[in-house]
Amino acid sequence: MDLIERVRRWAVARPCVLVVDVPGSTALRWTVEAELDRRGWPLALSPAGADLLLVVGTPGEDLAQAVDVVWSQVPGPRHRASISTGDEVSSALDAAVEALGEAAGRGQPGDDERPSPGDLLEQRGGGDHMAMEHGGTDADGHGEGVPHADGHAMDHAGMDHGAMGHGGHGEMDHSGHGGMDVAGLPMAGTTPDRDGLRLDALQVSLGPVLAGWPPGLLLHGQLQGDVLSRVRLTWVDADTGDERPASDSGDARLLALDHLSRSLEVAGWPTAARDARRARDRLCAADPADVEAGHRRAARLARRVRRSRTLAWSLRGIGVVGDAEAGPFRGDVFDRVRWWCELASAPEPPADVPPGLSLERVAGALDGAELAAARLVVASLPLSHPAARRMPLSARV
Incomplete structure (x- = not known):
């Protein structure tokens, strides 16, 4: 084995993992995330930053098509x-490392060995899919090692809200689209903005495969500059019904820690997100000592998050929900993060948690938001998940 091959294998020994969870696979995702945290493997927020694409559960037809597009964007x-199943998690990850090592030894594959995302979208129905932004907005964080006024250091990985993942659509193939589409994606038109000025308006989509994003959720909207409008939310392959954690204990604190983990991951605080997952995993344990350790870890995390001035500065004013019927989910993203902290650190599990918000109400909170903020808003909100809202991808234009 020469030096170059050794370096390549070393580089993929701790891969970045993009986890794609299927509606109804929450408990299995928790098992996978626990094993990834035990191994110290980081989670990727976009296909461009991933080495391993891990599909958790069995996706339906529409979601499987979206996974194929995301796979074509992974370098x-x-x-x-x-x-x-949970029994195959460890062996699957071991096999993935071995396969990555072999792929690294072969060197970088040629561009002709994989289809472009545009080709895949054309195969699925051409322009009917609009701009399926499965890579999504890389809202990675708030700056690595930002010092806190309370003496803590947040290892925020750089607030890269400008990195909108358009990977895979660079090859402009105008053939077959009548001059109006590029690689199966509609070109921008012009419409009046909120101030009455006529600006370019591009039809965009987020999801259904996105880190820190509800599984199967698809956002359609109009983008003028970096502002979203005319937002619509629908479910892909949503026949499984309500997406609530399938835990034996029924402890609402598990749900709170899961939302907290996803919100912090998208906000760019990966170590705090990992601590939330570890507290959640301890609370799921059968050993009372582990459960007690989970309570202590959740309480420490809640204090750390609530006191973070950098996090408050980053999230204040984003995704305001003013409807009184929203209950504890009123306010902005930081208000909801603080509420998840209170719920996660409660000494006793609450009797019940308010139901998720309707897609129409969440779409209203996203209307007028910046594209980079959309992922933060969605990660902080629980959504209702009725199967009646399911529509095929080809109909969502």
């Missing part, structure tokens, strides 16, 4: 794996 060396 090499890369590997794709699927996990359907």
